[in-house]
Amino acid sequence: MGRLARFLIYMIRLLFLQNMVISVEILSKSKLEKCEKRTDSNDELNCTTKIVINMAVPSGSSGGEAFVVAEIVEVEENSTNNMQTLRVPPDVPFKPQEFFVKTRKCQPDAGANVVKICERLRDEDGHIIEHTRPICCPCGPRRRAPSSCGNIFDKLIKGKANTAHCLRFPGDWFHVFGIGQQSIGFSVRIEMKTGNKVSEVIVGPENRTATSKDNFLKVNLIGDFVGYTSIPTFEDFYLVIPRQGSPGQPNDLxxxxxxxxxxxxxxxxxxxxxxxxxxxxxxxxxxxxxxxxSPFWSCLHNQLWNFWEADQNRIKRGQVPLYGVQGKYERINEHPDAGSHSFSIGVTEVLNTNLLIELRADDIDFVFQRSPGKIMSVTVPTFEALTQFGVATITAKNTGEVEASYSLTFDCSKGVAHMEEQFFIMKPKEISARSFKVYPTTDQAARYVCSAILKDSEFSEVDRAECQFSTTATVFENGSQREMLGLFRLQLPHTVYLYELGSTFRFTFSYISHRACVAMAFTSERLVRSSL
Known part of the structure; x- marks a missing residue:
């Protein structure tokens, strides 16, 4: 069969060679004799033995490996030959405000001595800005701004009472960007070691094929497999950011x-x-x-400040914002090559890239490492049902002596949507925390039972932990958030009994957080019960 060469294959999917590796899947492997025929070879073939490997390289689920990068463009119209900005000015106010002044003898052209802040506005050249005149409304209890009309003598001596109304923009302004074409940015480094010799190539969407300097290794990036969750797109959204300096196109976001x-x-x-x-x-x-x-402040609803304050209320209740990018996305505009007018976010979904690797070798063995592991803790803080989702954090440890890949599942009882299994690698004695988004399917307060299952590189179960958590009922009306109920109301110290095959083992905990699930490592035959 010829000389047998062993290679340890390290597959690292990184953004600019950062962060750690995770599980690699060999899709297929074949051995072939690749022959080259040149124009001047006179039918002679130059043949070499090649090993072709087709594999899937997933990104990490921590969001540290890939980015969505999109160009941002001015919000403008291209209906003519010249690009014309639709808005004058092109920026939008954060909080438009209606002002009113109680006065007498209100007129649209009245000066500041009569209508004060509602006097007509003028531009830099002194010209009156159109539609900035005050709107005069009569007095009375059922008017836009209820006011007293006074008595007949006030009307005869001082004039008829009325109110002057106007729109002004006293606060911050925001620039509006459309989201242009977006792309996924990442790179994959393939390193082959044979003894002391190292062959290395880097591929990515912008460089799909590469050959190592010693011609030992060739890699072709075929493409990405479609995942179970979709990567966000922003074609139907505008990005708004605080205006930096003067109006118009900002030099810095x-x-x-x-x-x-x-x-x-x-x-x-x-x-x-x-x-x-x-x-x-x-x-x-x-x-x-x-x-x-019409009511006071009519026409001025659904403004930027309304959406921003709605997000702040959600954040105070421990919920994810709906409109703000901070807290909703990770690693915002941290892509080093995104450019000054680009918008980028980290991808948290697992991306599986299909690679075709060609090696010059007589034969090849795929060497993987296997190590035991243990679930250290499972925490799920109480959250309000149907408030988007809760977060379960599972902490696992590689208890062995070699670096190895693992997978982790979080399976809950009826009433919780299924969660995708996560793959990752841990170094010897390393502790890693993985997060799962928990989506209840009901708006009622409930208690759920979930199991965290840790598997090794051969997909064999190495540890399992059971956890209980609660949700509070959804609050549909506006108002303060109701007090959260603790998951466990335990007197301290509290005794937890572990039953295994008829034998009883007793453990005493000096402290258990009332906001966290209690997790213990046990095999599939064990049950954890608590005496309340």
Missing amino acids: GRNLSMWMLLERVRFTLDGVECNKIGVSYDAFNGQPNFCS
């Missing part, structure tokens, strides 16, 4: 990520003529029908 938001395009009015949309203008506000009989 800044790092105030807590104020960055992604909002659906339908929430915006680019020409400013629609009420209750982001970007509302003087024209829309002053042009409201039945202005004086």
Whole structure:
């Protein structure tokens, strides 16, 4: 058969050679004799023995290996030969505000001595800005701003009482970006070791084929397999960021990520003529029908500050924001090659890349390492049902002496959506924490039982831990969050009994957190019971 060569294959999927490896799957392996015929070879063939390996290389589930990168563009219209910005100015106010002044003898052209802040605005050249005149409403208890009309003598001496109303933008402004074409950014490093010799190549979406310098190793990146969860897309969203300096195109997007938001395009009015949309203008506000009989602040709902405050309320309740990018996505704009006008986020979904590897060798063995492991803890803080999801954190440890791959599942009782199995690698004695998003299917308070299962590189179960957690009922009305119930109300010290094959073992815990599940390592035949 010829000389047998053994190779230890290290497959590392990284972004710019960072973070750790995880489990690699060999899809197929074949041995062939590859012959080359050149134009000047006179029918002579140059043949070499090749090993061809087709494998799937997954990214880590921690979100540290891949990015979604998208260019951001000005929100503008290309209906003419020249690019024209639809909005003048192109930025939108964070919090448009309606002001009113109780006055007498209100007129649209009245000066500041009569209507004060609602006096007509002027531009830098002194020209009056259109639609900034005050709207005058009569006095009365059922008007836009209820006010007293006074007595007949006040009317005769001082003039008829009324209110002047106007729209002003006293706060911050935000720039609006459309999300352009997006792409996935990552790289895969393949390192082959034969004795003291190392062959290495790096491939990625921008460089799909590569050959090592010694011609020993050739790699072709075929593509990515479709995952169970979709990577987010932003074609229907606008990205809004705080304006840096003067209006218009910013040179720097800044790092105030807590104020960055992604909002659906339908929430915006680019020409400013629609009420209750982001970007509302003087024209829309002053042009409201039945202005004086409409409620105060009509036309100014669903603005940026409304969505930002809604997110802050969710964050205070321990929920994930709906609109803000910080807290919803990971590693925002940390891609080193994204550019000054790009938007990037870390990919948390597992991406499986299909690689075709060709080796110059007589034969090859795929060497993998196997090591025992143990589940150290499982925690699931109480959360409100149907508030998007809760987070289960499982801490596992490689108790062996070699680096090896593992898989982890988190299987819950009826009423919780299934969660995708996670694959990862741990070094000897390393402790790794993995997170699962828990989605209950009911809005009622409930208690659930889940099992965390740790498997080794041969997919054999090495440890299992059972956990219980609770959800509180969904609060549909506005108001403060109800007090969370602890998962375990245990008197300290508290005794937990472990029953195994008829024998009883007693463990005493000096402290157990009331906000966390209790997890113990045990085999499939064991049960953990607590005496309350």
